[in-house]
Amino acid sequence: MRNVTIDVKHVTRLEGHGNLAVRVRDGEITSLQLAIVESPRFFESFLRGRMYDEAPHITCRICGICSVGHTTASVKGIEAACGIEVSDQTILLRKLLFFGEQIQSHVLHLYFLAVPDFLGVGSVIPLAATHPDVVRRALRMKKLANDLCAAVGGRHIHPIAMHVGGFTHTPSDEELLGLKRRLEASRADLAETAALFKQLQVPALLRDTEYVALKVTGNGEYAFYDGEIVSTKDPSPTKPADYRNRIVESVVEHSAAKHCRSPQSPSYAVGALARFNNNHGQLHPAARNVAGEVGLKAPCRNPFHNNTAQLVETVHCIESSIALIDTMLQHGLKAEPCVRPQRFDRGVGLAEVPRGLLVHEYMLDDRGRIENANLIIPTGQNLANIEADMRAIVPAMLEAGSSKEEITLRLEMLIRAYDPCISCATHFLDIEWVD
Amino acid sequence: MIAERTKRAARPSLYEPVVARIRSVTKQTDSEMLFDIALPEGRPLGHQPGQFVQVLVPGVGECPISICTSPTRADSFGLCVRRVGDVTAHLHGLGAGDTVGIRGPLGRGFNLAEFIGRDVLIVAGGLGLAPVRSLIQYILDERANFGRFSLLYGARNPSELLFRADLVRWRERKDMNFHVTVDKPDDDWRGHSGVVTTLFRELPALDPSTRVVVVGPPVMFKFVVLEVLARRIPQKQLYCSLERRMKCGVGKCGHCQVNHVYVCMEGPVFTYGELKAIREAFE
Amino acid sequence: MLDRVVHRTDLSALIDELARTRRIVGPVKHEDRFFYEAVDRAGRLDLDFTYCVYSPKAQLLPPKETLLTFDRTTGNFTCHPLYDERPTVLAGVHPCDLHAIKLLDHVFGAEHADEQYLSRRRHMFLIGIDCPHPCTAGVFCRDMHAHVADSGFDLMCYPLERDQAGRTVRYGVQVGTTAGQEAILYGRVGTPPTPEAEQHLARYQAEKDRAFPKAIPVDSAGLPGLLAKSYDSLLWEATARRCYSCGSCNLVCPTCYCFDIHDDGALGGNGGERVREWDGCQLRGFAEVAGPHNFRPKPGSRLRHRVFRKGKWILERTGLPGCVGCARCDRACTARISLVDMYKQLAEEV
Amino acid sequence: MKPRIAIFSLTGCEGCSLAILELEDQLLAVLDAVEIVNFREGMTERAWDIDIGFVDGAVSTPGDEAEIRHYRESCKVLVAIGACACLGGINTLKNHQLAAEYRGYVYGERAAWFPTTAARPIAAVVKVDYELPGCPMVKEEFLRFVKHLLAGRQFRLPDYAVCVECKKRGNPCLYDRGVVCLGPMTRAGCDAICPTYGSKCEACRGIVSPEALAAAALNLRDQYHVPQEEVLAGLRLYGAYQEEKLP
Ligand SMILES: Cc1cc2nc3c(=O)[nH]c(=O)nc-3n(C[C@H](O)[C@H](O)[C@H](O)COP(=O)(O)OP(=O)(O)OC[C@H]3O[C@@H](n4cnc5c(N)ncnc54)[C@H](O)[C@@H]3O)c2cc1C
Numbered sequence A: 001m002r003n004v005t006i007d008v009k010h011v012t013r014l015e016g017h018g019n020l021a022v023r024v025r026d027g028e029i030t031s032l033q034l035a036i037v038e039s040p041r042f043f044e045s046f047l048r049g050r051m052y053d054e055a056p057h058i059t060c061r062i063c064g065i066c067s068v069g070h071t072t073a074s075v076k077g078i079e080a081a082c083g084i085e086v087s088d089q090t091i092l093l094r095k096l097l098f099f100g101e102q103i104q105s106h107v108l109h110l111y112f113l114a115v116p117d118f119l120g121v122g123s124v125i126p127l128a129a130t131h132p133d134v135v136r137r138a139l140r141m142k143k144l145a146n147d148l149c150a151a152v153g154g155r156h157i158h159p160i161a162m163h164v165g166g167f168t169h170t171p172s173d174e175e176l177l178g179l180k181r182r183l184e185a186s187r188a189d190l191a192e193t194a195a196l197f198k199q200l201q202v203p204a205l206l207r208d209t210e211y212v213a214l215k216v217t218g219n220g221e222y223a224f225y226d227g228e229i230v231s232t233k234d235p236s237p238t239k240p241a242d243y244r245n246r247i248v249e250s251v252v253e254h255s256a257a258k259h260c261r262s263p264q265s266p267s268y269a270v271g272a273l274a275r276f277n278n279n280h281g282q283l284h285p286a287a288r289n290v291a292g293e294v295g296l297k298a299p300c301r302n303p304f305h306n307n308t309a310q311l312v313e314t315v316h317c318i319e320s321s322i323a324l325i326d327t328m329l330q331h332g333l334k335a336e337p338c339v340r341p342q343r344f345d346r347g348v349g350l351a352e353v354p355r356g357l358l359v360h361e362y363m364l365d366d367r368g369r370i371e372n373a374n375l376i377i378p379t380g381q382n383l384a385n386i387e388a389d390m391r392a393i394v395p396a397m398l399e400a401g402s403s404k405e406e407i408t409l410r411l412e413m414l415i416r417a418y419d420p421c422i423s424c425a426t427h428f429l430d431i432e433w434v435d
Numbered sequence B: 001m002i003a004e005r006t007k008r009a010a011r012p013s014l015y016e017p018v019v020a021r022i023r024s025v026t027k028q029t030d031s032e033m034l035f036d037i038a039l040p041e042g043r044p045l046g047h048q049p050g051q052f053v054q055v056l057v058p059g060v061g062e063c064p065i066s067i068c069t070s071p072t073r074a075d076s077f078g079l080c081v082r083r084v085g086d087v088t089a090h091l092h093g094l095g096a097g098d099t100v101g102i103r104g105p106l107g108r109g110f111n112l113a114e115f116i117g118r119d120v121l122i123v124a125g126g127l128g129l130a131p132v133r134s135l136i137q138y139i140l141d142e143r144a145n146f147g148r149f150s151l152l153y154g155a156r157n158p159s160e161l162l163f164r165a166d167l168v169r170w171r172e173r174k175d176m177n178f179h180v181t182v183d184k185p186d187d188d189w190r191g192h193s194g195v196v197t198t199l200f201r202e203l204p205a206l207d208p209s210t211r212v213v214v215v216g217p218p219v220m221f222k223f224v225v226l227e228v229l230a231r232r233i234p235q236k237q238l239y240c241s242l243e244r245r246m247k248c249g250v251g252k253c254g255h256c257q258v259n260h261v262y263v264c265m266e267g268p269v270f271t272y273g274e275l276k277a278i279r280e281a282f283e
Numbered sequence C: 001m002l003d004r005v006v007h008r009t010d011l012s013a014l015i016d017e018l019a020r021t022r023r024i025v026g027p028v029k030h031e032d033r034f035f036y037e038a039v040d041r042a043g044r045l046d047l048d049f050t051y052c053v054y055s056p057k058a059q060l061l062p063p064k065e066t067l068l069t070f071d072r073t074t075g076n077f078t079c080h081p082l083y084d085e086r087p088t089v090l091a092g093v094h095p096c097d098l099h100a101i102k103l104l105d106h107v108f109g110a111e112h113a114d115e116q117y118l119s120r121r122r123h124m125f126l127i128g129i130d131c132p133h134p135c136t137a138g139v140f141c142r143d144m145h146a147h148v149a150d151s152g153f154d155l156m157c158y159p160l161e162r163d164q165a166g167r168t169v170r171y172g173v174q175v176g177t178t179a180g181q182e183a184i185l186y187g188r189v190g191t192p193p194t195p196e197a198e199q200h201l202a203r204y205q206a207e208k209d210r211a212f213p214k215a216i217p218v219d220s221a222g223l224p225g226l227l228a229k230s231y232d233s234l235l236w237e238a239t240a241r242r243c244y245s246c247g248s249c250n251l252v253c254p255t256c257y258c259f260d261i262h263d264d265g266a267l268g269g270n271g272g273e274r275v276r277e278w279d280g281c282q283l284r285g286f287a288e289v290a291g292p293h294n295f296r297p298k299p300g301s302r303l304r305h306r307v308f309r310k311g312k313w314i315l316e317r318t319g320l321p322g323c324v325g326c327a328r329c330d331r332a333c334t335a336r337i338s339l340v341d342m343y344k345q346l347a348e349e350v
Numbered sequence D: 001m002k003p004r005i006a007i008f009s010l011t012g013c014e015g016c017s018l019a020i021l022e023l024e025d026q027l028l029a030v031l032d033a034v035e036i037v038n039f040r041e042g043m044t045e046r047a048w049d050i051d052i053g054f055v056d057g058a059v060s061t062p063g064d065e066a067e068i069r070h071y072r073e074s075c076k077v078l079v080a081i082g083a084c085a086c087l088g089g090i091n092t093l094k095n096h097q098l099a100a101e102y103r104g105y106v107y108g109e110r111a112a113w114f115p116t117t118a119a120r121p122i123a124a125v126v127k128v129d130y131e132l133p134g135c136p137m138v139k140e141e142f143l144r145f146v147k148h149l150l151a152g153r154q155f156r157l158p159d160y161a162v163c164v165e166c167k168k169r170g171n172p173c174l175y176d177r178g179v180v181c182l183g184p185m186t187r188a189g190c191d192a193i194c195p196t197y198g199s200k201c202e203a204c205r206g207i208v209s210p211e212a213l214a215a216a217a218l219n220l221r222d223q224y225h226v227p228q229e230e231v232l233a234g235l236r237l238y239g240a241y242q243e244e245k246l247p
């Protein structure tokens, strides 16, 4: 098979809209694009002129799945710009909320978006009939994560209680205790999930990739909320405010979307696997155990193993949530007023959201209004890398005599493995489809 | 919904309906159906003409409907229901053998003591015939206890006439003075046409002691009252029936309150004299 | 007349004793406001509270409750009423709210008794706490003769003595019912009142009388007359221009008891329930019927309806005041529409 | 026959579609009662013979416009879910800026490469049968909607303000703490979730009635001295802004 044309309009089981187009002529890839057709949203534009404390509420509307992540990066960016130091309690609560979202998002991705591929069905819906226990388990874990978010933030999608400077609500001891019990009970579900993933055949793909993530140096924790930028090619840490030294946004000829590269590589990857590759030593022991069980070893360069890394991170987040709740119960939570701004200036907030490194940068005027904003979303950073992976997969599969359908499915699986959150795309271009 | 511990109390809840069975459903017009309903063991409802019941369709809701048969008749009672919303639409979907919840009889009906031995004039417009039909039947069943009896009935057009079988029978009766009219006659209509007030021409002179009942839409109500008062009938002898939103039907939920009265308790039947003190009733 | 004198710790012990077979509900402080809340022991209550933002109405007529569950099978159904019969001690009810509960008792206990309300009420032990001075500015309980209560409680506690921190340390207790009597005897709390304590109470009451000012131009007996002359006042429409029709004034009011009933069916299956929920005459759809026709479409007529209910109609129907002057409605109104202001303006008009 | 359901997304964050998946406890019962035949975010299969279509997101490009017309043709009942679909949502913030400005700011010289229009609720383009507002849509309301539809009952949105739910929950009122909350003028149905978690209502479910909006204009200016532009900025956030209705 020398000529292949693959067109997938609106790749399914993705957050947002993406089109895939591959042209192979005489065994050579003549064009390959993952095009983002999500409507442009102009967040950076309409943030301008709004008050500083509105930024988290506005930017969390970038994406329903990672709204906690956006809120977190946003409050951190604004706080940096306002010289606000939040209390230890606030940080504890933020981390717990963050874990809630991490679990929620990973479970959703693993069970609803990825598992159907492995089990050869089109969605989770038929699984309700064929594998009811699997679906029930997925819903149970998702609900636990949701309730965790709700107890801290009011709800998971677009959290309410988290503001610049602190929280307007604190969960009660009873709520925390209840959640802790359920988190502990969920270990059984995690074990079953690990067992399920051990059975699944993960396609192989090895390509030299740079993995970029936040890292808390020293004996610090596995980075989600805090950290500096590192990568598998350049482990020296870069401060959040200097993120532009590590992330170069650029325009690529063949694609209408902005791509990202690093000083070291034309493309790089962020996300669960990137975090695992950089920070695996800081995982909770239970998570490390599961990594061993399912055979995930750092450095792992197979992007399909992003799912496996998500599973490992889910274990880490559950265990860390239990520890966080213990700390909270020990110290007791009290209502605290939100910390007020000291100044209005420039600030950068970074966070490792489920899909990878998220950047929120703000410039405020002297009345606290947003003058400029720059938001870099994980999926934007991964796009170039996804395309590079696809360029490696297609010739290899053609070589192996795979059919067009097999190639298409494999490419879709690859895209889904990155769990791209296309509705997050703040500055992707909308392109007209040309055949 | 509530995590509270709950159990059955010794006394019954006022919100618990009696489960009653529909014996038959008869189509009246395109939007009205007549339901014949029996309580368990043929128990009589024990109502007065002019009272109403709360009808429950579980899962949909409850609504007040006037009882349109006389307590002197049979071991069942009638409800004539116009389809306007959720509950009424679901009622229209039910058939013989189905069950509904019934609470009642509720409210204050016609004060029969006031009517007995007197001339009676009933003027009904549209669906207003339903609540007064119980009184009409009562008078006809106890005909000897009343004086001269006249009934004027108006509908918008012939297809909206209710209780057609009754209309035929009433017309044939010698012991009542019955006239019917439609606002907009069609080609087949042979009877009187025009608004209901035009039927007053067909009436003999009214005795000043006549008890008059007027039930119908607000506009009709106003013009009929003018006709009646012009014939020097005292306001306290003039009766009408009010409609309001109702939830509990027993003077608690507040929805049917009009100024100081609860329509479900002091009404739905009021004399015009009483109504005048209820200013909001005319707003 | 006092029946007992108890120390604050005795009162706590008494409540805890009662709570061996009952839940405890009473004022709990959150930031600087008090709310009725279920607690596990009396020590969590703050009986020196000023006022509770919400009245105890919610304890007797919950914002939302299931009246019946039903089960539908083809063409047939059965209904099961539900009751909340948890024995409860409601500790810390001010006289105004005791008056309000009396009104609720009357409304729900009268003709067509509401067993869902009454069963809850019958299982409620009420401990009143008298207020030595107005709980906050703007109240007009005195004008409504609701600043003192001589019945409607199981026990009534008069705060006779305070410590330096302003906490009541000694209460004079008056027994209102045999249940109250039994609780005192069974709990063996406090000491019999001495003549000195009686004098103390007399002094307390005299001081209280001076502490409660007149706040509106007429009292509860004069209100019906004032309102009768004000039906056509332009004040209603003028004031209502600011009214959101948000119903907050209704819902926080201890004497507003209007409700809605609706059905909630289960998804798939034949079960479901009939649910009662708070409603309020200020809400736009309150008097709306199918059609749709709204019998009270204008905010001005709704506002007038509420004020007439509070000041005139309930009193005339029940003989009990329809408003106890707690001013919760005034405080809850974010448009700052105030009964006190309206009464003052109406009095100036006539 | 189970009703055939589809879930579509236009310009938005897809949080409303996600909220359906977050019904966890009732999701299996919902899946039992209906047949989902088209849901890009959650499944590969797609069908176009649809009884009820739920759409989240606003119409903000010519592409969206074509899509929504196609959905309208394919669905017997069309339901707008979420603030974006019902009110235009947060996307409408750009409507208050000059197009050249907001496009150029994000895309620089290449702004001309792609088309965009003012963000609009979908009812501005096609007939919408029901709206379930909120940012995100309230999943309990979605469930109530589905139950009503399955039982053949008419679905109505609450026609009262958020304060009602706040009171039923026994929340302290934010005005009591000096915070100007938009609850009194906003349509309820969210169970007052924001005030319950200590945050002011931001009117994501839209204005409850013209009278309430008029009252707000008077009260916020006269009683709370909030400058008009701040009131407008607040109401613009989720598209609840209704310039023509302000007195
Ligand atoms: C005393 C009395 C007697 C009545 N007698 C009859 C009769 O004999 N025949 C008949 O067809 N109709 C009668 N009605 C009107 C009937 O009650 C309404 O048409 C019915 O409530 C509409 O309910 P629905 O659920 O179909 O409409 P929806 O619009 O879906 O009603 C929603 C809810 O609003 C309330 N509601 C709506 N309209 C009314 C209304 N007009 N009155 C009271 N509550 C209302 C009900 O609680 C209802 O559940 C009477 C009303 C009253 C007050």
Ligand code: SF4
Pocket (backbone or CB within 6 Å): C249, C252, C253, C254, C255, C256, C310, C322, C323, C324, C325, C326, C327, C328, C329, C330, C339
């Ligand atoms: S009307 Fe106002 S002052 Fe009177 S009892 Fe109700 S809330 Fe209190």
Ligand code: SF4
Pocket (backbone or CB within 6 Å): C242, C243, C244, C245, C246, C247, C248, C249, C250, C282, C332, C333, C334, C335, C336, C337
């Ligand atoms: S609280 Fe105020 S604004 Fe709300 S309905 Fe009552 S009077 Fe109107």
Ligand code: SF4
Pocket (backbone or CB within 6 Å): C248, C334, D162, D163, D164, D166, D167, D171, D172, D173, D174, D175, D181, D182, D183, D184, D192, D195, D201
């Ligand atoms: S907090 Fe907001 S929504 Fe709640 S009662 Fe106050 S004004 Fe109304």
